[in-house]
Amino acid sequence: MTRLVFLSPLPWHSFAQRPHKFVDWFRRRTGASVLWVDPYPTRFPRWSDLTRLRVSPVTAASSATPPWLTVIKPGGLPIEPLPGSGWVNRFFWRQALSRIDEFVDGSPAWLVVGKPSVLAHLLLQRLHHCSSVYDAMDDFPAFYTGLSRDALARCEQRIAQRVDVIWASSSGLDAQWRRYRHEVCLVPNGLDLSATSAVKRSSKSSTRKIFGYVGTMAGWFDWDWVAALAEGRPNDEIRLIGPLFGTSRAQLPDNVVVLPACDHGAALRAMAEFDVGLIPFKKNVLTASVDPIKYYEYRALALPVISTDFGEMHCRSGLPGIFISHSLSDITVLAKAALQCGRDADEARAFALQHSWDARFDAAKLHP
Structure with a gap:
């Protein structure tokens, strides 16, 4: 039976995102066992990391480990930008490499890389008999600076040359990778159909409207834009829900409410109370290739955006x-104009069916 080794960009026990949805889909389509490899540090640590450590992570209830999935943590030192870091970290990876070898031994397998790393490149060499995919979910080098950024970009290129096919999560990434490879498939982000279908739209009506955002607020978040909206709608509420990394604008209007992160189910219920969904991101290199999942969730809940x-x-x-x-x-x-939009439940349902994760991954024709 086919097996799957998935090198994830985020831990299994974290907010369920595209990687979690992919392995769920793979399991349902094939009945395969899955070996999930949690990420390890692929850049030098920064002082700002201390801030992230102080933020309480929100984990989804679905992140409990199912019996068909094994999670391993390879470990390693945060030295990957340095030449020879792979040789040093290979000492820490010995147990993980042994478990991966045992997992795929004698079985057809897929190796899916969700984030470029020296370990991913090593496994592509080591498991050359396996079918392979690089799921380019983001412009990963854009999240880094200096030596780490250059090193990750080179590593990503080496991985892209070795895999059988590249998945691109946005048209920007699709165009970027097609300059180097013909074997590129556009696989946009999607939504959890069962989760959005379980949410009922709030029936309460008020003259005070809610313009809402759910998601991370970090360096790409446009606080000036939010402040301008709040000033232009002084009698309405701008509700922002999610983890805050860094600092917000020094002075925000009183009608901007910032609430802490919550699990996915609570986030969707919070969205159902919005009158308009917001995606206020700066336009820069980091966001140029982003296809925000919240767009799909807003529209599946019949929200104007x-x-x-x-x-x-x-x-x-x-x-x-x-x-x-x-x-x-x-x-x-x-x-x-957004507040004047009608909210059609049937159109929202059709949208959700069209853009579900199952529809996305089925269309990619991976043939596991």
Whole structure:
């Protein structure tokens, strides 16, 4: 029976995202056993990491380890940008490498790389008989700086040359990788159909509208845009839910409410209380290749969406219920137009079916 080794960009016991949805899909389609490899540090530590350690992680209830899945933590020192780091860390990886060898021994297997790393490249060499995929979920080097960024970019190129196919999660990444490889498949992000279907739209009505955002607020979050919206809608509430990394704008209007992170089910229920969904990201190298999952969840809940002009959202300008902001001066007009949008439950259901994770991965025709 086919097996799957998945090198994840995030731990199994974390908020369920694309990697979790992929291995769930793979298991349901094949009945295969899965070996999930948690990430290890692939850059030098920074002082800002201490801030992240102080933020309480929110884990999804579904992150409990099912019987068909094994999670291993390879370990290693945070020295990967240095030449020869793989030789040093191989000492720490001995047990993980042995377990991976035993897992695939004598069985057809897929090796899926969810994040470029020296360990991923080593496994592609070591398990050359396995079918392989690089799931390019982000422009990973853009999240790094200096030596770490250059090293990761080189590592990513080596991995891309070795795998059988590259999956790109956005049209920007698709275009980027097609300059180097023909074997590229666009596999956009999607949504958890069962989770969104279980949420009921809030029936309460009020003249005070809620413009809401659920997600991480870090360096890419446009606080100036949020402040401009709040100032333009002083009688409404701007509700922001999620972990905050770094600092927000020094002075925010009183109608901006920042709430802590919550699990996925609670996040979807919170979205159901919004009148308009927000995606206020800065337009830069980091966001140029982003296809935000919250877009799909907002629309599956029949929410109109106001987004800044970045990444995949740029391609959605003109779609029903989607309002793309190009500057601080157009926010008030877009907010008024979004509130006038009708919310059609049947259209939302059809949208959810079309953009479910199952639909995404089935369309990729991986043939496991």
